[in-house]
Amino acid sequence: MEHQEETAATYDASRYDRPSVTVDVVIFTLIERELHVLLVQRRHWPYEGCWAIPGGFINMDESLEQAARRELEEETGVRDLYIEQLFTFGDVGRDPRTRVISVAYIAIVRFDAQKLRVSEESHDVRWFPVSAMPRNLAFDHEQILAYAISRLRSKLEYTTLAFQLLPELFSILELKHIYEQILGEKLDKGNFYRKIKEAGLLEETNQMREGRGRPTRLWRFKRDRAGDKQFVFRWREDRGDRA
Amino acid sequence: MEHQEETAATYDASRYDRPSVTVDVVIFTLIERELHVLLVQRRHWPYEGCWAIPGGFINMDESLEQAARRELEEETGVRDLYIEQLFTFGDVGRDPRTRVISVAYIAIVRFDAQKLRVSEESHDVRWFPVSAMPRNLAFDHEQILAYAISRLRSKLEYTTLAFQLLPELFSILELKHIYEQILGEKLDKGNFYRKIKEAGLLEETNQMREGRGRPTRLWRFKRDRAGDKQFVFRWREDRGDRA
DNA sequence: CTAGATAGTGTATGATTTACACTATTCTAG
DNA sequence: CTAGAATAGTGTAAATCATACACTATCTAG
Numbered sequence A, B: 001m002e003h004q005e006e007t008a009a010t011y012d013a014s015r016y017d018r019p020s021v022t023v024d025v026v027i028f029t030l031i032e033r034e035l036h037v038l039l040v041q042r043r044h045w046p047y048e049g050c051w052a053i054p055g056g057f058i059n060m061d062e063s064l065e066q067a068a069r070r071e072l073e074e075e076t077g078v079r080d081l082y083i084e085q086l087f088t089f090g091d092v093g094r095d096p097r098t099r100v101i102s103v104a105y106i107a108i109v110r111f112d113a114q115k116l117r118v119s120e121e122s123h124d125v126r127w128f129p130v131s132a133m134p135r136n137l138a139f140d141h142e143q144i145l146a147y148a149i150s151r152l153r154s155k156l157e158y159t160t161l162a163f164q165l166l167p168e169l170f171s172i173l174e175l176k177h178i179y180e181q182i183l184g185e186k187l188d189k190g191n192f193y194r195k196i197k198e199a200g201l202l203e204e205t206n207q208m209r210e211g212r213g214r215p216t217r218l219w220r221f222k223r224d225r226a227g228d229k230q231f232v233f234r235w236r237e238d239r240g241d242r243a
Numbered sequence C: 001c002t003a004g005a006t007a008g009t010g011t012a013t014g015a016t017t018t019a020c021a022c023t024a025t026t027c028t029a030g
Numbered sequence D: 001c002t003a004g005a006a007t008a009g010t011g012t013a014a015a016t017c018a019t020a021c022a023c024t025a026t027c028t029a030g
Helices: A064-076 A141-156 A161-165 A172-183 A189-199 B063-078 B141-155 B172-182 B189-199
Strands: A020-031 A034-041 A055-057 A082-087 A100-108 A125-129 A200-211 A216-221 B021-033 B034-041 B055-057 B082-089 B100-108 B125-129 B201-208 B216-221
Touching: A020 A064, A020 A125, A020 A141, A034 A055, A034 A064, A034 A172, A055 A064, A064 A100, A064 A161, A082 A141, A082 B021, A082 B082, A100 A141, A100 B100, A100 B216, A141 A161, A141 A172, A161 A172, A172 A189, A172 A216, A189 A200, B021 B063, B021 B125, B021 B141, B034 B063, B034 B141, B055 B063, B063 B082, B063 B100, B082 B189, B100 B141, B172 B189, B172 B216
Parallel strands: A020 A100, B021 B100
Antiparallel strands: A020 A034, A020 A055, A034 A125, A082 A100, A200 A216, B021 B034, B021 B055, B034 B125, B082 B100, B201 B216
16 A cells, blocks of 8 residues: 555545554474473453463554564563564454454574473463474464474574574584474484584584483584574475475 | 453453554566566655555455455456565554554566556556666665565575466476576576476477477476465575575 | 493495486578 | 578486485493
């Protein structure tokens, strides 16, 4: 519309029907080696009792991304994390109350029980493993979630996203495990070692971590070029999707 | 928000301030081997006289994509083309009249002077080569356009988009030429033949076209599975970007 | 010292990509 | 009619890359 026939004089916003605009944030984390998503339980109509992706109306004085970050912080207490716009969902009947347009975001947080506001026992806000989601999510949130996961998977393959889920120092097999979690399949150990080393993204440290078996060497993600998120490590070339 | 404390009884949409929601459509075509974009000239405040991406308010009874298709048809008379959501722009001050959230789409049309409603001489709707855009687009449309172009370039490499730019019947070497234009490099003829045939996206016709040398066989893009946009033909595997 | 557990390396095989040479069919000039 | 320019299309050897899986290494527990 923005080019339409309005003038300062004739323009009257109120004569247009307006949909509501919300921001929903699909928040991922890794808990005990499994990919989890944060959901909240609705207390009222519609979809009372159903789990839903956290979200809220945008304020008139904040940008969409600000709204998403505010939402993320309200739910988890975490700020300054990886966040990215996913897609805007706007089908007509998605909310029975009124026309709602939802701008969906993906966020990734590093799980840290101390810092995260979400407690294990909370009744209405909870982390769910992506492999065991509750049924009957509210609204079209199943669709949003499915899309978020597929996008996460494809993004994983050409960004450095997986490193967001790891602490500063980690072993190569831990990294492999994250890839397996997100891609939902087993990867070959030897091939993973070879590829990740060839990619040159990792910096060897001289620290080791002991465990039950042979101790493992710890590595660090190279961050030499300031703020360079554009490092690419692609595990496989064959994708279907990509947003 | 969608999980917030509303009930059927207490819910009152009108007490929320609501932004306007528009759909903007960046329409691309190939004219004489060069990529062009459709822009419209604004006749009124704000940004009177500036060129802008065509767009309009959504109706309350249509989905976002329906709104985008309607907008495309209003501007060009063309339907059923490749269309895809690009990004949602929602910064606070982007429209001086009121808060406006714009869901931007990319559309690709096959240039056909006969069918397209846009005439060469039209004063307020015009095709511009992407290499020679007017200055000072309205609103934040320069940003939207820049993003659309970069997305288009990267999408061309892993979608079926290039086919949208060709007429119904085309030769394999014409298709190769489009890939070369976009990728900015020469491709190997034999390898291109092999890959495109293996991909199984093309349907052989028994028509030939004569020229200076050996006549060439014409092919058609398979559209057998209704609305299947998910065909993928990737010329190369090495991606950089992706939305 | 041995078994269990985890870490890490090496490599044969097959698939895919690349580069390039070859064949095919038309037209035009003489 | 023939040669050769021009364009279309095929075939293939060699290099590169991916996959699967066997092997070696180093720790702890008993």
